[in-house]
Amino acid sequence: MGDVYPRSGPAPSEVPDILHFSSVDIDQARSALNRFYYPVAVGIPEGADGFGLGMEVIQLGPLTVGQLSYASPMILTVAEIDAYHVSMPTTGRMQTRHAGHVVLADPSTAAVFGPGNPVYTVHDGNSAELAIKIERDALEQELAGMLGRPVEGPIDLPPAMDVSTGPSHSWSRLVRLLRDELEHPESLIYQPLIAEQLRSSVLSGLLMSLPHRYHEELTGPATAGPPRAIRRVADAIHDEPERPFTVADLAAIAGMSVRSLQEGFRRHLGCAPMAYLQQERLMRAHETLRRSDPLRVTVAAVAHRWGFAHLGRFASAYRSRFGVPPSETLRSAG
Structure with missing residues (x-):
């Protein structure tokens, strides 16, 4: 590493x-x-x-x-x-x-x-x-x-x-x-998970938007990370999907650049690292909704707990993954 x-x-x-x-x-x-x-x-x-x-x-x-x-x-x-x-x-x-x-x-x-x-x-x-x-x-x-x-x-x-x-x-x-x-x-923005993601997006976005001596390295071709390092990142996601991971955090866990991490995920797992994280969070949200009391828990609270900043996009991604809206899963739990 x-x-x-x-x-x-x-x-x-x-x-x-x-x-x-x-x-x-x-x-x-x-x-x-x-x-x-x-x-x-x-x-x-x-x-x-x-x-x-x-x-x-x-x-x-x-x-x-x-x-x-x-x-x-x-x-x-x-x-x-x-x-x-x-x-x-x-x-x-x-x-x-x-x-x-x-x-x-x-x-x-x-x-x-x-x-x-x-x-x-x-x-x-x-x-x-x-x-x-x-x-x-x-x-x-x-x-x-x-x-x-x-x-x-x-x-x-x-x-x-x-x-x-x-x-x-x-x-x-x-x-x-x-x-x-x-x-x-x-x-x-008062949710630490969301605040950290927004902060990192502003910093990395500025670095990607302006020319500087590292810009070509950031945007040029990258070699794919090896399977063992990619598995290490996948394990970290499985262990703590609630952590406010950014793509740079995951690259640090792998010990490689962001672009090498992205190429490695696409080659070995068929998706981008943040998409992989989203799918893991969707699964955890699904499990939480299935076990929750609909009189005490809301879909929004579950979405926010697992790092989804936009409720509409969460509902769309959830329905695409599980075939039903999250509200229906929560209702059936009661």
Whole structure:
């Protein structure tokens, strides 16, 4: 078995940290930004009137996603950023300066920052952005897990990102989904199994969306992993299907890259590793429904327990596997 590269993220008992904040006081705004992002200097451009900052933020371990709303023009300065960061305007524009690059970001172009340099941003009044912070170790460990070997950081991400098309547009929709869940107290983001999967999807999706020196290795041809390593992963899935496995977690168990794991599963088991995990979870959900009291247990609770974030898709996959809807299995148990 190869080296296992640890992955940062919420512990099973950890819940997301949520902030809803609005203030016209610069010191309060600075304190909120420091808490979730970085030590930052907050200023107002010459000639601008008033001040107002709104924040809606969710923090999933090393991933922070927030919508920042600027009621008035604002200048933010960070002496040295210590993470990977994407600023994605949703309304209005912002100008950024980082590592010798000047980027004019708008709803079609995001600005991307890496660790080790200062960041200077100027925001329009009546503008808003999605601010995505990923701790350095977390993104580099995610990449190591995907490759199946150590990496030397920092990862050389480009200074700008076109989010209007292609994989980057898909990634931006995933981030928006996370932000939208802030408005729902009963959201599945409060389920650790789902939160971990979403966090990993944002990190791996960013690595797949942008060019960097490891990108070709991530997307190029891969050799299939050997049967013994694939069986080790299958056994881990059978033993603990309730664990919040990501494909990179499974690749670490096998001691190989994500692509080698995927090729190995297709060759030896006829499906992708996450599809194999889903089938195991469907079987466990089926067994749980058959043994449960329909007066005490709901289909949604069973689906969430076994890692299904979307109830409609769970019901469809369940019916395809077992020929009946999950509600019928639960009713027959009573």
